[in-house]
Amino acid sequence: MFATKTKSFICLLTTILSFTVLQAQSIEGTPYCLPKNGARFTVKVEKTQYIPGRFCQYSMRYMKLNVSQQPSTTYRIIGIDIDPIVRPDTSRHFKLIIDKKRSISKVTCTPDGQLLAINADASLVAPTVHKFTPAPKPAPLNPAEFMTEDILNAGSTAKMAELSAKEIYDIRDSRNQLSRGEADFMPKDGTQLKLMLANLNRQETALRQLFEGVVTKDTTWTTIDCMPMKEGSSVFFRFSTRRGLVDADDLSGEPYNLIVKNLNTAPAATPTPAGQKEDKADIGLRVSKPSRIKLTLQHNTDVVATYEMNAAQFGTVESLSGELFGKKQSAALWLDPMTGSVKEIKQITP
Template sequence: MKNLLLACLLLTSGTAAAQSEISKYEPGVTPEGAIYYLPKTALRIAVQVEKTTYTPGDFAKYAERYLRVYDVSEEKQFKYKITNIGFSTFGVADTSKCFAVRFDPKSSATNVTLADDGTLLAINSDPIVIPEPKNFTAAPKPASENPRKYLNEEIISAGNTAKMAELTAQEIYEIRESKNMLNRGEADFMPKDGEQLRIMLANLNHQDNMLTSLFCGTITKDTTEHVFVVCPDKNFSKGILFRLSEKLGIVDPDDLSGTPYYLTIEDLKTVHAQEADPKAKKKDKISGIYVNIPGKIKATIYNGAKATNSYELHAGQFGNTELLSSELFNKRFTTKLTLNPTTGSVAKLDASQLK
């Protein structure tokens, strides 16, 4: 942020022609005072995509013959799906709304705070600090284990893969029979207590799963996050936000291998069009500080024709601007102004008249 300590202050803005002239300047301190922007509201859409990886086992071709498990693929496969869509907003400089703050000996000393991009945050007050979105952290992957270490000497010594698969299937059936005997209380060596029984069953289940994975393969899952930023200036219907391919994940918007996800922006018309006030004083027209009166919009995400997520929010670029009179900032008042950094609206205004 940039803190600008202005010894004296006249808050001014020009007509539409003057605004376009000012907009070519960089925001910040100038010989005349300071230049600032009002913000417009950007949308941050965070899409979490889960990748499922299937890795075939060494005995995948024998799964149906020995374990009666059907449709086991012998090829490695990938599958992607969306697990969550997060939504948040933040403010960016609206260069079409550029205004000036100038020195004037009639004004009291004022502390003006600008964001790094030049948007006005506060006057004589601490700005609102919006926490940065947390970085996405995927869940740690469990340590992988080689199921071959559970093969006994007889299986390893088998002359070919088919024989190894047959002996491994026999081992799996023996493990399952042992589990059934323990559960029925008919095993030759029953555990002494429930905890010992639980440990024995857990070990047998793990061996069963490891050896079965040699036939049925293994499945691992990993989640990544993709962030899309949109800063709409008008209504639009079903613009392509991204495409998702089940086999490739997020792909380019023009890649027809992916299913399109659309974004629609609808202005809810909560703020009326701005009209000139013929009763307004000429001085008020050319002095003061501008703030946003944000309008309300509806953002909807579609998967094809189906709406999956919908959000309503206020956006500075869909409303109007309002002029706060420079009388609030003369020496008769101690005025504190705080703006919403996302919409540019007044978050807090405290004008206390000096005694």
């Protein structure tokens, strides 16, 4: 019994000591990385489906309408939204080394290791979310519910089409008479008139579908992320009017190219003089000096969208001296969570 308790106490003490050591190491030697920036494209595509009507072959004879007799599905891009995104740049990975001369009590990083602040709290970047809310669709009409007894009892499709067309013209005549105030039975007030006209419109729409067919439209939003690392042009995605968005290597769609151009707004990196002695105040603290880039989405020769943004990976990296965090006078440092550049430095008393 005593041996068991002693063993448990030793295990507990070992766990506490291990946690203390790990906590100290997380401050004294904190690995971190700087960010890289990209763009999220939200491509809005409209899908249009056409289903021919039951009497489509008679639409020209009775309704003077030239309609297709074959079903079809087509797609078109109706809009593109572009928003910045950030990811840790594992190629720019560093380690913060803190000795006894430095007053650093807190290092704030994102869960994936991006440095956010020193001696201060910082919040993550909330990504922009475009929420698509589909519009409510009216219940589909059933033309059979609006057919007269004569139409339903007709002996052939051609006769049904003829009688349906006649019914459509009768509905139009009734609507015109109501609008002019010439109907045999006029409504009592404006509200009743609106109801009667709406009912006639509904009947006509249902019967016209027998000739014109039915067209339905749906909209989908697809997000595509881009994390450019160099200038140039490449196929970003392909689009087919028959299949919609397809992969970049699917030749059934036409290419949409993304052109990346560095605007070179970042200051040039300062070269290290030959033979320079090691900086004793260097604690491994690095920050970004981002450059501005321009993204151009192009289809053939048409520019579909352009977007300018700061991109840390196209800029330079600068070293900050550990003297900022002295024992007598220290500092709180905040980095821009998007680019890793210095956002704010504030003096604090340790």
